[in-house]
Amino acid sequence: MSSSPWEPATLRRVFVVGVGMTKFVKPGAENSRDYPDLAEEAGKKALADAQIPYSAVDQACVGYVFGDSTCGQRAIYHSLGMTGIPIINVNNNCATGSTALFMARQLIQGGVAECVLALGFEKMSKGSLGIKFSDRTIPTDKHVDLLINKYGLSAHPVAPQMFGYAGKEHMEKYGTKIEHFAKIGWKNHKHSVNNPYSQFQDEYSLDEVMASKEVFDFLTILQCCPTSDGAAAAILASEAFLQKYGLQSKAVEILAQEMMTDLPSSFEEKSIIKMVGFDMSKEAARKCYEKSGLTPNDIDVIELHDCFSTNELLTYEALGLCPEGQGATLVDRGDNTYGGKWVINPSGGLISKGHPLGATGHLCPVSS
Numbered sequence: 001m002s003s004s005p006w007e008p009a010t011l012r013r014v015f016v017v018g019v020g021m022t023k024f025v026k027p028g029a030e031n032s033r034d035y036p037d038l039a040e041e042a043g044k045k046a047l048a049d050a051q052i053p054y055s056a057v058d059q060a061c062v063g064y065v066f067g068d069s070t071c072g073q074r075a076i077y078h079s080l081g082m083t084g085i086p087i088i089n090v091n092n093n094c095a096t097g098s099t100a101l102f103m104a105r106q107l108i109q110g111g112v113a114e115c116v117l118a119l120g121f122e123k124m125s126k127g128s129l130g131i132k133f134s135d136r137t138i139p140t141d142k143h144v145d146l147l148i149n150k151y152g153l154s155a156h157p158v159a160p161q162m163f164g165y166a167g168k169e170h171m172e173k174y175g176t177k178i179e180h181f182a183k184i185g186w187k188n189h190k191h192s193v194n195n196p197y198s199q200f201q202d203e204y205s206l207d208e209v210m211a212s213k214e215v216f217d218f219l220t221i222l223q224c225c226p227t228s229d230g231a232a233a234a235i236l237a238s239e240a241f242l243q244k245y246g247l248q249s250k251a252v253e254i255l256a257q258e259m260m261t262d263l264p265s266s267f268e269e270k271s272i273i274k275m276v277g278f279d280m281s282k283e284a285a286r287k288c289y290e291k292s293g294l295t296p297n298d299i300d301v302i303e304l305h306d307c308f309s310t311n312e313l314l315t316y317e318a319l320g321l322c323p324e325g326q327g328a329t330l331v332d333r334g335d336n337t338y339g340g341k342w343v344i345n346p347s348g349g350l351i352s353k354g355h356p357l358g359a360t361g362h363l364c365p366v367s368s
Helices: 035-050 070-077 093-110 140-148 156-173 176-190 207-210 239-245 278-292 309-318 329-334 350-351
Strands: 014-021 059-063 087-090 113-120 214-216 229-237 254-256 364-367
Touching: 014 035, 014 093, 035 070, 035 113, 035 229, 059 070, 059 093, 070 087, 087 093, 087 229, 087 254, 093 229, 093 254, 093 364, 140 156, 140 254, 156 309, 156 329, 176 207, 176 309, 176 329, 176 350, 176 364, 254 278, 278 309, 309 329
Parallel strands: 059 087, 059 113
Antiparallel strands: 014 229, 014 254, 113 229, 254 364
8 A cells, every 4th residue: 555645556567478369361351250259269379378267367358449339248258258257348449459458457557356368359341441420520530620731631541641641741851752661561561471360471572562552642552551350369467376377487577568648749739740649659658668667779679550651650750769750761771670670560560460450559568
C-alpha cells in the first residue's frame, strides 16, 4: 500500500509465457475461416506454448473490430473453455490487438490477476476500410476536416489520403523522395519471405514496388497493408505464476509498455504528420525509454505500425531512431534491415504480413 493516495502503488512485473497465431489470409479466400476457428487456433497454440491449461487463466481480454458484441465470448466458449472468468471485449481500431495486451498487462501489474489471455482476431471484408454507420458522427471527422482544409479530399479511400499526404508533407518539409517510401515497401516484402504466417511472401524489385497499382498518388499497392483474416494470442503471467508452474526459463518480461491518445498538437499545428499520430508515438516512445532505462541504441529488433510505407518512415523519427527529418537518411544507410543498425519489421510488417486489426496494431512495448 502506498502512503498517500497520490503516490503510485508498486506495480508487479509481467511476463509473456506463451504465444500463438494463425497464418494471415486474404478475406474471402478459399482458405479463410470464421473467427471462432481462427481464435481457437491462436488460443490453443498460446496455451500449448505456455504449457498451461485454460483453467489456469484468470481473465481474458479479446480484441476485434468487425463483429457483433460479445464475439470474444463466442470465440472462447466452445474452443478453449467455459470457466466463468471475465472476458473483456476490446475495440480500438488499428490498436485493438495491442490494447488487449495493454489491458491484460495492467490486470497483472495491479495485482488483480495472476494469468491473463490476450487474444485478438479479425474476419474482414475485401477492399479498403469504409464507414459502417452513416447515420452518426464518424470518429475521424475532425481529422478529415484538417485534411480537407490543407490538401482537399478526393474519391480515394480516406486512410491512404491521410498517410499519403503525411508523406507529401514530409517531402515538402525535408526533401524526402518517393523512392525512400518505396524502399520501405521493398524491404518489408523482402523480409516476408522468411515468415510462414505472412499473407504475402513474395519479393519484389524496387521498380516493381514503384510501378505496382496506384492506391493514392505515389502510394502503390505494394506500399499499403491489405485487409486480412487472422488471429493471435499471448499468455501473460505474474512472477508468482511463473514460480508456481515452473515457467521461469521461457518467460519474456515486458519491461515497458505505453499507450497514448491524441495531444492538442494533432490538430492545432495543422500538420498531417501530427494528425496521423506523430506526437503521441513520440511521447509513448519517450515514456518507454524512461521506464525501461533503455535507449534506441540498446534495441536490435523493432516491429512498428507500417499501415503505409510513409508511416513507417515517420515512426523511425518518432521512436528517436534518427532526428526528425532524417528518416530518409536512415533508409539510405540500410539501418532498417539485416546488416544495419536495427532490423525493422522482420515479420514483413503489416504491408506483407497483413493487418487483421484485432490481431495486430502496435503500441510501444519493450521486452527482454
